Structures are given as structure tokens and as C-alpha cells.
Amino acid sequence: MASEGTAGAEGVGVEGVEPGTVRPGGRTARVREAVLRAAGDALVEHGFDGLDLADVARRAEVGKTTVYRRWSAPAGLVADLLTDMAEQSLPRADTGSLAEDLRANARLVVRTLTDPRQGALFVAVIAAAACDPRTAEALHRFYAVRIGEWSGSVEAAVERGELPAGTDPGEVIAAVSAPLYYRLLASGAPLDQEVADRAAAAAVAAARAGVFVR
Incomplete structure (x- = not known):
């Protein structure tokens, strides 16, 4: 999904992280x-x-010992990076309309994946997860947090009667972003706002038809 605090640039959310975020803690x-x-x-x-x-320590202008003691290996560093990205993610949209909420989600994902820095970062992390179990686990946790956050839009839609009872919120949210990640990682087809809106509309139509009822 999708920021940028520790990982970001240009005001785009890693599925929603504010740029320049600095949390307290000394x-x-x-x-x-x-x-x-x-x-x-x-x-x-x-x-x-x-x-x-060692290169990371040099870039961050901190001692190598500090980095090695806290993170011990690149996989640990990537895992903490993903944890940080999830912690800084913005709340979901709450417009009172499932279609509008999911459109906001899809557009945020597209902005993230088309950002020069963030798109490259996600590709690198996903590639790492394919061959490193610890990174894969951290990536799964990241997306579980993001899907859990946006699932509230689907739950609210069920309560309003927009969707059938028993609709699986996580499956609906995953259906929004899946075609967007496919374009990024597999087809190479363009990613833009029109594509985002179409992905959201398809997920809404499927959800209303009961495709995602458990």
C-alpha cells in the first residue's frame, strides 16, 4: 500500500505517511x-x-556500533523500516460513502507507487521479501496494519446497508490495491488516477454483488 516520515519525499504517503514527521523521544x-x-x-x-x-551508519552520521548493536543485520533494519512506515501511516478516509473511501485508498496507493522514491522503495522491499523470510514477515505485518486500518470503511458500509452482511473487509481492501501492484510489478502498464478510480469501482461493484461475503 501506502508517506513520508522516515522513508518519504514530496508529500506522498507510504500509503499515507506525512512528510517530515518527527516523533518525540529524544x-x-x-x-x-x-x-x-x-x-x-x-x-x-x-x-x-x-x-x-556500515554504509547506512555513514549516511545517517551515527556510529557503526550503534547500528550493528540495534539492528544486527540488513533484514532487521528493513523490518524496522516497515514497522516505522506502518506506525506513521495516516488514518483511512471516512467520507460516509464506500465508493469515495475506496477511491481515496486507490488514489493514495497510486500516488505512493508512482513517487520516484517510494515506488522504488516498495519494489526493493518486495524483492527482498521474496528471498528473506524476516523481511517477508515484516512486509506481511505492514500490509496487515494498512488493510486493518482501511477495513473500517468496509465495516461502516456494511452497517449502513451498502454491502451484504458477512462481507470480508480485508478482501475488499486487498481487491482495490491488487491490480495496482500488478501493474507496478508485473505488467508495467501505466498507473494513474483513472486506473486508481477503476480499481476502486471494480472492488465496490464486486463487494455489492456479494463476491466477498464469507
Whole structure:
């Protein structure tokens, strides 16, 4: 899904993270923020295979010992990066309309995936997850958090009578973003607002037809 606090740029959400976010917590929090931003930069430039803790420490201007002691391995660093991205994600849209909520979700995903930095970051993390179990677990947690957040839109729609009882909220949200990630990772077809709106409309139509009833 989808930011940018530690990982971001240009005001686009990693499925919704505000740029320049700095949370309280003193020096430890500042060090973590600097290291995670540096890790994101390194992933964008070199991919997971090129992620080196000493290089990250240099970029973040912190001691190598600090990085090795806290994260121990590149997989641990990527896992914490994904945790941070999930923690900083913005709340879901709440427009009172399922179609509008899911359109907002789809447009946010597209903005994230087409951002030069964020799109490259997601591709690098997904590639890493394909070959590293710890990164895969962290990626699954990230998307579980994002799907859980946006599932509230579907639950509200069921309560309003927009959708059949028993509709699986997570499946509806996943159906919105799945074709967008397919374009990013498989087909290479363009990603734009029209594509986002079509993905949202398709998910809404399927949900109303009862496709996602458990």
C-alpha cells in the first residue's frame, strides 16, 4: 500500500505517511529516524542485496556500533523500516460513502507507487521479501496494519446497508490495491488516477454483488 516520515519525499504517503514527521523521544528517536531514512535511501539506490549497515551508519552520521548493536543485520533494519512506515501511516478516509473511501485508498496507493522514491522503495522491499523470510514477515505485518486500518470503511458500509452482511473487509481492501501492484510489478502498464478510480469501482461493484461475503 501506502508517506513520508522516515522513508518519504514530496508529500506522498507510504500509503499515507506525512512528510517530515518527527516523533518525540529524544536522541534515541532521532537516531532511529536518521538510520531508517538512510536505510530507505540505500534501498532505493542499491536494493536489498546492496544494503550495508556500515554504509547506512555513514549516511545517517551515527556510529557503526550503534547500528550493528540495534539492528544486527540488513533484514532487521528493513523490518524496522516497515514497522516505522506502518506506525506513521495516516488514518483511512471516512467520507460516509464506500465508493469515495475506496477511491481515496486507490488514489493514495497510486500516488505512493508512482513517487520516484517510494515506488522504488516498495519494489526493493518486495524483492527482498521474496528471498528473506524476516523481511517477508515484516512486509506481511505492514500490509496487515494498512488493510486493518482501511477495513473500517468496509465495516461502516456494511452497517449502513451498502454491502451484504458477512462481507470480508480485508478482501475488499486487498481487491482495490491488487491490480495496482500488478501493474507496478508485473505488467508495467501505466498507473494513474483513472486506473486508481477503476480499481476502486471494480472492488465496490464486486463487494455489492456479494463476491466477498464469507
